[in-house]
Amino acid sequence: MSASEPVRLGRKRNLPSCPNPLFLAWLTELRDQAREKGLKIQFTYQKAINSLNKYPLPLQNAKEAKILQNFGDGICKILDERLQRYRRENGPDSLPEVLPPPGRPDNNSLAPPRKKNATGDQGKEGGGGGKKKKKKKGREYVPQKRSGGHAVLLTLYRQSQIAGSKGYMFKMELQAEAQLLCDKSFTVPDLGSKYTAWSSVSTLIHKNFIIKTHNPARYSLTEEGVALAERLESVEEDTEDGPEGDGEEARSEEEECGAGLVDLTASDDEEEEDGTPPAERPACVAQQRSEGDGTGLSGKPQNSRATSRKPNAGCLLPGAYEVILCVDFIETTGGSNHHKDELAKELQRNGVKFDVRKLNVGDFLWVAREKVAPVPGQLRAPTGRELVLDYIIERKRMDDLCGSIIDGRFREQKFRLKRCGLRRPCYLVEECGSAASHLSLPETTLQQAIVNTQVVDGFFVKRVQDVRESAAYLTVMTRYLIKLYQNCTLVCRSRELEGDGGSDEEEEEEEERGTPSCSLISFAEFNHGAVKNKCQTVTEVFARQLMQVSGLSGDKAAAILEQYSTPHSLLTAYERCASETQKEKLLSSIRHGTLKRNLGPALSRTVYQLYCTQGALS
Template sequence: METRLEVRLREPNPLFTRWLERWLREAERRQQKSQFRLRQALESLRSYPLPLSSGRDCSILRGFGGTLCQLIDEELRQHRGLQLAPQEDVARAQYEQQVQEVVRQVQEQQTVHQKRLVKPRKPTKKDLAELAAQEERVRQVEMKPGAFQLLLLVDTQETSGKNKRVLDQTRSYLESLGARHEVRRLTIGDFLWVAQDSEGNELVLPYIIERKRMDDLASSIRDGRFHEQKHRLQQSGLRNIIYLVEDYGDNEQLGLPLDSLQQALANAKVQTGVQVVRTENHFRSMSYLAAMSRSLGQIFANKRLYSVDRGQIDKCSCLLMDSQLGLLKFRALYEDSAKNAQLTVREVFVQQLLQLHSLSLERAMAIVERYPTPRCLLEAYEVGLDPKQARLLLSSIPCGPLERPLGDKISQCLHEFYTTHFR
């Protein structure tokens, strides 16, 4: 709790007060009209709490006209000519001394008061929940072979559906196929698997599925969500990323040519290593998930699973023939993959680049490898380059596995975007 201090000098302007008192006595003795103005000025000066340095400073007070201020300045010059201590120095010294004394007394009182009254604050439910979440994240989890079950997690968006009049058949299909599942809100992907033990611990298997219907795929490519989602999936720490793509009727009237969609899927498979699985309809997609659940249950049944941090996931073995595997905790994946999680400048720069036309994830990553932040790119434009060289600065950057150059057109577009000043 902060304490507001107010320090007032008993007599902030002793010299000015003494001179006004002397002039007032003389005016009263001579019965001059100036005595009324002098009395008003003296009362104003005594009420003013701060030191004044000159007669000119006194003009802010009532009763101090130009003549009276000039008289004070003349008296002050004579006073200083006698090598006496200036009015402001005397007042300032008094002011500082009193301030230090008051501060010292208040600090002593606060120390005594805190020692008497300080009591440990009772933690709130929010504090306890945050503490439990922090302890759960750092706690090591180990699951021995046969001591856990696999559970398929389904994102809530997969069961609500965009059209309320059409019920999504995801749950009913999975139930009819005997797939053990649970509906939850996922911050990344549409389906993933966790290993659950009897104590409620959950470790995420290194498989995540993004389900898209062909019309939704076309829409996500047009508005840039496809590249942004692909980037977030690659940053999740789960090695096996699967795009489960369903046909939309005869795949007509999708908003983009079918060849363009197939090319986008082929590029994602070749350049980023994601797996693409095509199905004829929703039921076939759920059948694929049920079959995956059975296969993963057989593969992981005799393995020892233990928890690792996201930064350690690359150092752990990921071979399915190994007897033990390091996996992420579900809570850690959920919190770290949230869209509103704290992002680095590099990650924000990548997402910004992905919003630009013709910039794929591979091209954006290649640019960020060379220039990690927008500031680095702007500084590169400004250092010793003529306009033509600046426009072609990025054209030779190699992109993707084939290391093809970024090209003049994209380089010029980026230069124009980042150097144009909008008003």
């Protein structure tokens, strides 16, 4: 009798039993057979087992399982055949929820720990360890305190509670805000691991707590995510409001840290098979690590430490960053001449700290890189944040200028430089002396293009004689920017946010008074936004179409777009015109540029013919 009592107690613990143990046993058998033969389909069966275990309702046949993930036609067909055979042997009224006959004890023992399909034979052998795991697997998903999932849920929830919130966050701003609530880095993995705190977002998406939409990606909470985040937020508020000196509450916080806020939904091995990151360390371990700083295990000191970092969130204080020149890798590699190697050697000789990387627009720019101390136990120091200063340079040799004018790249490059988000674009023109006389275009045409770039397009143009003078100019600019920004507190802004920062006029007035703009874009966002072949809006494609018309510059195209942002709106305006003459003069009175000149009847007629002529243009 004493030996049977633990079995009865164990059965009482199996309250959340699997509603489809028959299908579960068959899938486990198929997985084990594939594992013995070394077939990769074993992982497909394992994923189907995981999906079936999460489904809370009984299935009448295998066709109903098609709504679950990883259940294809092949798996459903196998299960249906076994189900028909089972019903022939056990009667037509047998249902899948009937427990399988105890003829295969090894199948049950090989089932995942969270499955509740143990028979009586297994209960005798299964040991208390298996039952403990089943008890843990029955608990719902709750991320650990100060883990990546915990920080992301709280950040999205708090942002959604702000009045006028847009209801979603972009990746970079979400990482920046959530980092304050997390002990693990969102960008740099720990030593010996390939996972960061951001890896937990895939788990949140898989469990339907977070939804990811659009490109660039937007992250927002689902209804289940809001409910879980509200619970986490209430726990945070209770921790902050609780008295510090109460020993019983301090112990309850320790128990909550060790058990209440731990992900108990899956084991480490099972998570690795699914491709999701393993469980992060409990928050209490991080709190114990901070005892040397005077903080204990209670939540109050930890939260006070987090709030002390909040004023500097997203900011780089003076002395906490260094100004570095970024050089496009095209400027230092490739080509048939030695000028590119000479540029890097000249910069090194002048003592300029520079970094060669891929720039999607421009050839040179400067970033303020955060100084990050190496972490003990890690091979590489964590990557500091990088904010792009408002100065970008496009370098042009005379032969390159000639080629870019012929193939149309010159106008496109100027358009992209104006749209890159940096307020101080510059052209660095290298005179190649006698080489200009052997080019495809006359030298007067090239000189006129340079003057138009400065006078009409509004770019600052710096002329130098050779690559050594180019390196000297970059050296002087680097030292100037180091001195200009040495006492500035830099704030990260996002081009994706509505109403971000002050107006351009206010920032230009500040810079005219000698105060540089301290609201800067992160390098990752800048370089991603400058991709040449990224997805474009209808308005951007319309602007590119208009700029293909001879004589229609970027300023003129922008003036047209202010009134007609899409081809549809322009064609609708043409349809409203009463006569052909009125259609041809529709755009003639549109003003453009700083002098506010009219577009003119000639260009207006050309655009009308382009969009309204039936058949081929003559």
